Amino acid sequence: MPQDQPTGPLAGVRVIEAGQLLAGPFAGQLMGDLGADVVKVEPPGVGDPMRQWGREKPHGHSLWWPIVARNKRSVTLNLREEAGQELFLRLVEHADVVVENFRPGTLERWNLGYERLKERNPGIILVRVSGYGQTGPYSERAGYGSIGEAMGGLRYITGEPDRPPSRTGLSIGDSLAATHATVGTLAALLHRERTGEGQIVDSAIYEAVLAMTESLVTEWDVAGYQRERTGPILPNVAPSNVYPTADGHTILIAANQDSVFGRLADLMGEPEWKQLPSYATHGARGANQEELDQRIADWTAKHDADALLQLLHEGGVPAGRIYRAEDMLEDPHYEAREAIVRVPHEAFGTLAMPNVVPRLSGTPGSVRWVGPKLGEHNDEVYGGLLGLGADEIAELSGAGVI
Structure with missing residues (x-):
């Protein structure tokens, strides 16, 4: 040894x-x-x-x-x-x-x-x-x-x-x-x-x-707001969720910031969303989270995962697969940075x-x-x-x- x-x-x-x-x-x-x-x-x-x-x-x-x-x-x-x-x-x-x-x-x-x-x-x-x-x-x-x-x-x-x-x-x-x-x-x-x-x-x-736990205690202390279990999302933070693809995979997309959401809307061929009162701001997107997630899911479901990821990466929208161990061992970025060592x-x-x-x-x-x-x-x-x-x-x- x-x-x-x-x-x-x-x-x-x-x-x-x-x-x-x-x-x-x-x-x-x-x-x-x-x-x-x-x-x-x-x-x-x-x-x-x-x-x-x-x-x-x-x-x-x-x-x-x-x-x-x-x-x-x-x-x-x-x-x-x-x-x-x-x-x-x-x-x-x-x-x-x-x-x-x-x-x-x-x-x-x-x-x-x-x-x-x-x-x-x-x-x-x-x-x-x-x-x-x-x-x-x-x-x-x-x-x-x-x-x-x-x-x-x-x-x-x-x-x-x-x-x-x-x-x-x-x-x-x-x-x-x-x-x-x-x-x-x-x-x-x-x-x-x-x-x-x-x-x-x-x-x-x-x-x-x-x-x-971020502001969990402060939210209750000041506003009486209790965070609850919300599955794959954070309430009022949208879009940031997992979405289906045409070839049966799921892709995580995080585009909740105003400028990033604008890039996503352009990629989706929906540039007018950037000016819609229901989507134009972070607060508005949060209030319409369920509707927005469904519309994005309808769009991602028309694309295969690899092609979708390439489109999102080139468009400057944070996105990625949900990795398992085998994905980590095969990923070129993991390899290049030697994130896993033998x-x-x-x-x-x-x-x-x-x-x-x-x-x-x-x-x-x-x-x-x-x-x-x-x-x-x-x-x-x-x-x-x-x-x-x-x-x-x-x-x-x-x-x-x-």
Whole structure:
């Protein structure tokens, strides 16, 4: 497995990742993608449950684990044992950031709370991702991403209006909390560079979801307007919908801005629509959304998808197919920008996975290796970083500490 030297903007930053499942590990993935040395701490014997997660597991291998644990070094460590806690503190002495997503209070029960970490490393940044945050009456509740999506307002407005609230096909709540946690970590690192002070980064899943809900709360607070489930459209934003084609496909067209709608009207051979009181303005098109969508659908249904897309692209109207994985792997734009990268894997040869985002021109991140085997880097970290001898490592292993 290649252990290439990181070249991203976080090269030289060491992260101890003590979380499991998704929110904490995804934050660790983002930091590792940007060049950080992420040392993932896992329970001996079983490891992170993410090693077993995923809808497809060819030959018993999770296809999720190689992605969420990429660029990380794996060590085993029993944090419930006093000897394990001491070893963790020794790792903290060599770290810049600790990431954890246990239920609030867990680290404190293990005598590994922020104050203890700070004693060993005054500049340490403790990143805490949880369902409800570290404070407040709900803080000690178990909180998965789906619960945060519901409490943060996303579930209620997702789906068709005549059906119960739906969910996206992704663990979006966990991923949003991890992304916000990473943004907070970068800000905390900058603050420490200026002052030498570490701090706690507290990222709650429900708040990360809430942060993405635009003016949802303000609309209710000021106008008593409650957003509802609206399927593929946003009310009063038209035209912006999926439309049928003659060859049985659907094409997404987003032409709700006045100038863009004018271009669409010209392409449709209906230039007079630009002056019609019912279509001339954004508000008017929103008030006549259903009628307008039907007229556009009648037009798109006369064209094959490829020809329609070429016409729309040439006319400066935003439009596109609704992609599946196979479309992404075949798309020339994906290929040209290397949006999907293939990484060596000992069981599969290579694995296709999303590349690093965002792109930095001077210090780009990279995917250097896939998720490691459990405890693969015990000798490298405990021996090389902490200076433990082979006998000490063997003794700790025999005692179930590592």
